Amino acid sequence: MPREALVSPYPFKTAQAHYEALMAETKTKGGPTQHTYATVPGEWTGRYGRPSEHWFYMGKLQIPTVLSLLTPEYQTRMVQETYHQGNSNVAHWPSQYCWPEGFMRRWHQAAVGEHQIIVTPQLVQIMTGVARNFVTNIYVGRQFNMTGLVPRIGADVPRWYGETIGFWDGTEALVTWTSNIQGWKVHAAFEHSSKMQTIEIYTPMRDAGGRFTGLNHEAIFYDPEALVEPVRIVRSFNRTSGPDQGDPYTYIECVQTIYPVNGKATPLSPGATTQFEVPDIYGRPWAQMWEKYNEKNMEKPVNEDLFDFSKNKK
């Protein structure tokens, strides 16, 4: 798959600029639309199957193509990930340990299956998950607090799945902006930083008779720390039924059966005992284990001396 298929086709450098441009365009058409329960596109509410395949499944592209999207630090991290996946055979997948899935896993084939969408005038909720719950709450009509390092709705706390605002462009598009995302990784893919932000556009798909069949979901990812330019993923959700049919959506609790033992993922049966090393969740725990158990003879670059203030004394 060529690099051109991965990067954003839009000229925007930031999610904010992208969102504001879409808002301005909507305003020229008299929007954004202030829906009521009578006018909101309720046909969106329902159940959707597994999304269509796209490049982030990572199975049909070359690693150097992906590396070309990343900044040097995140290139290094992805090479480390790929090396241990393919060479050491030591895979540290967050979900296998019931660690957080992380924001970008929402786009990964193995992390999500059926989706449930609930549409109201002021809140749209998307739920999905396999090992963990992905709950995307889109607060329609709200504004971000722009006073911090990244835009946010609530407290200055990075959230594993971010916080999302949006607006309606008639009944033909829901435009959203997600920010305040905790940096993390997707195994066999790349890491993203806590500066990751997305613009996502949901548009209805209809058959020749005009019948609603599902949603097109376009997402543009902005991360000035990890990405050298924005990337884009386009996928589609095919509606399978309303909430009046099928099995209920169930909240997921991840029960851990695989543990890192001596730096390697190991299934343990009930009653088994092992020495447990508490993961340093906010310190790239996967990398810490690789460095401890699989990189003993490798040299790391020297980092800045964080603790020397001798030159700062006045």
Next chain:
Amino acid sequence: MKTSSTSARTRNSRLSRVAAGVAFALFAAMAALVVPVQAHHSFSIFDSTKTKVFTGVVVRVNPDVNHLQIFFAVMNEERTNVIRDAKNQPIIWAVEMAGSAAAAREGISVNAFPPKTIISVGLHPLRSGEPAGDRGGSAMFKCPADTPPKPGKHCDSVEGHAAFGRGALPTPTS
């Protein structure tokens, strides 16, 4: 400034040991079903009769929803660097406080306390002896960027410091 003597460990293993100590203590507390209202663990794991006061360099803020933790390397008396163990590794302590959202409302967050931030904080240490403690209700102070206090002093003495919480630094116990 009061510090605790600790064994020689690496920074990462110290972070892990701190977390392990806290996790074990939390489990023990939960098992005993001693769970105060609006808290997710018993504070009996901390020795409230003891107070330590540190000035240190932030190495990490863990924004956990249950209790935000700041990990910091304890500074030397000269305030020119950090104290180190026998393996020349920084001595890392952790201070826990309210949940990350409540701490953020007080101005304490990952973004407000990036690595290399100098702080002064009091804490009630873990009874287990692990290098971690609970901030309790005392104020915490942040020095201006790249501006450590004068020797033996804390951030509350530095012009331009920021205070978090009410009052002053607590008085350390002997």
